[in-house]
Each structure stands twice: as C-alpha cells, then as structure tokens.
Amino acid sequence: MALRKPSIKISGVWNFFSIKSNSERIAVCNMCNTELSFKSTSFNLKKHIERKHPLVNLRLNEPQDNQTKLRKNYDTFTNEQEVAPVPSTSASSIQTSESIESNIPCLPTKSTVARSKVQSTVKTFLRRKLDTTANKKINDTLMLLFIHDYQPFTVVEDYGFKKFVGALNPSYQLPSRKTITNSILPALYDEAYNAMTRELSEVQSVTLTTDCWTSRNGENFLAVTVHFLNADFELQSRVLDCTSCNIQHTSKNLAEELRKIIQEWGIENKIIMFISDNAANIKKGCKR
Structure with a gap:
C-alpha cells in the first residue's frame, strides 16, 4: 500500500x-x-x-x-x-x-x-551589540552589588562571575574595575546628587539631625541628615553628608562644618529644627 x-x-x-x-x-x-x-x-x-x-x-x-x-x-x-x-x-x-x-x-x-x-x-x-540605554540599565543594576551589598569592585574580575554574566547576556560587556571606579560610579553619584538637589529645591521646610563620633582607629566623623515631607506628604530622609572631621570638636569648628554643608545644598532658609545629642559642643554649634 x-x-x-x-x-x-x-x-x-x-x-x-x-x-x-x-x-x-x-x-x-x-x-x-x-x-x-x-x-x-x-x-x-x-x-x-x-x-x-x-x-x-x-x-x-x-x-x-x-x-x-x-x-x-x-x-x-x-x-x-x-x-x-x-x-x-x-x-x-x-x-x-x-x-x-x-x-x-x-x-x-x-x-x-x-x-x-x-x-x-x-x-x-x-551577540548583537547593546544600545546605550540598555547597556546603562545593566551597569546601574551592576552597581547595586557595590552600593547595597558592599561587594568589592574586584568581583568583576572573578572568573565565575564573568561566566555567569556572559550566560545571562552574551551581548553585555562587563566593565573593568578601573572603569567602574573612574567612570560609572562618579556618573551615578552625579545623577543622585542632581536628583537630590532638585528634590530639596521643591520643599518649603526641612529638619536636620546631626551627630559626631570617633571611630575605633581614632578618626572623627560628622554626619548630617535632612528630613522633609514630599508633595504626597510622605516622610523622606536623605543623608546630606558624612565627612571626616579631623579638627578639634569645638562648637565654633562644628558650626563652621555644618554651615558649609547647609550652604552646599541651598537650604539655609528652610531649616525649622536642628536635632542632636546632648553634647554641649554640638548643641552650641547648632545654635550658631
């Protein structure tokens, strides 16, 4: 048949x-x-x-x-x-x-x-080359390893990590440690800085909190955090600065450091309250 x-x-x-x-x-x-x-x-x-x-x-x-x-x-x-x-x-x-x-x-x-x-x-x-937008999106996601998870930049040089990234997307060119340090991280900082400047320019009033401390190796630090309500009445908190402050912690010196930070962010006339611990030098410095 x-x-x-x-x-x-x-x-x-x-x-x-x-x-x-x-x-x-x-x-x-x-x-x-x-x-x-x-x-x-x-x-x-x-x-x-x-x-x-x-x-x-x-x-x-x-x-x-x-x-x-x-x-x-x-x-x-x-x-x-x-x-x-x-x-x-x-x-x-x-x-x-x-x-x-x-x-x-x-x-x-x-x-x-x-x-x-x-x-x-x-x-x-x-293996087609990624366009600029797609490549930047992946780079920004990669930076979460270092910003949120505190991984070292050397992870991009690890054999297993490179193989893993290549398996996920062969078109993506993993940046080197030098590129991350000199290009990607500074660019990401500038984006965050500009976004925060625009955000603070739109609020009417803010509250600041500050603290000073000495690390185990004897290095002094000063940190300032701003708090405000956005347009949706949601409480927002942003760290304005956390800087090494290797000067004598007199009220005058602390007041000068605080003034520099406040002027940098353009919020001199928006502060309604300054909160600190009960140390005499920082309390007096906030009043200056």
Missing part, C-alpha cells in the same frame, strides 16, 4: 516544529518540546514562536528556492516508496515507522542543517 501523502508544510515555521508521531494535528516545538494543535495553517505555531522564542521570530521565513526544493524532494519520495501494512501494536511497526521517518528528506524539522541554522541565528542575535 502506498504511503499516504500528508499536507506539505512549506512555511518557514516548520524549521522549529516536528509533527508528533501517530498524529497529523499535533506539532512539537523543537526548542521547548511544547505540543500545539494546528489545522490548515501554521498561525498557532507562529504565535508560539513570537511569545516563547522571540529571538528567532525574525528568521522564520525560508527562501523560496529552499521551499521548492523541499516540495520536490517530498514528491519524489512519496511517488517511489511503498510500505506494507503491519499491525500497529507490533514491534516491527514501530521500527518501520522510525525508519520511514528518518529517511524522509523533506521534513525540515528533522534536518540537522535546519537545527544548525536555528542555533546559528539565535547565537548571532544574542
């Missing part, structure tokens, strides 16, 4: 799907093994590619000469091959079906060449 000729699938989408064994209406995705039903068109299969595998979405269409070649190969095979009927439950039936399927030259989904083409397309797409 001659092999029944199924409908010819010449759409480029069939480079990524196989027809499920013993079924003419179920297609299996070669990339994720998802089973999808289809009827007379491949619309459902194309939508799956667009949703689940967008990286190959733009390479679905095969050149017309390839489609013609596939059609010709299939016609030649089906006109020349004869297959004897055997019981569907026998082991020989399974062996015969597998043998026939492996020898059909027209099925692009079973073609090694087609699979290689898909892999090459995806690989090329993934």
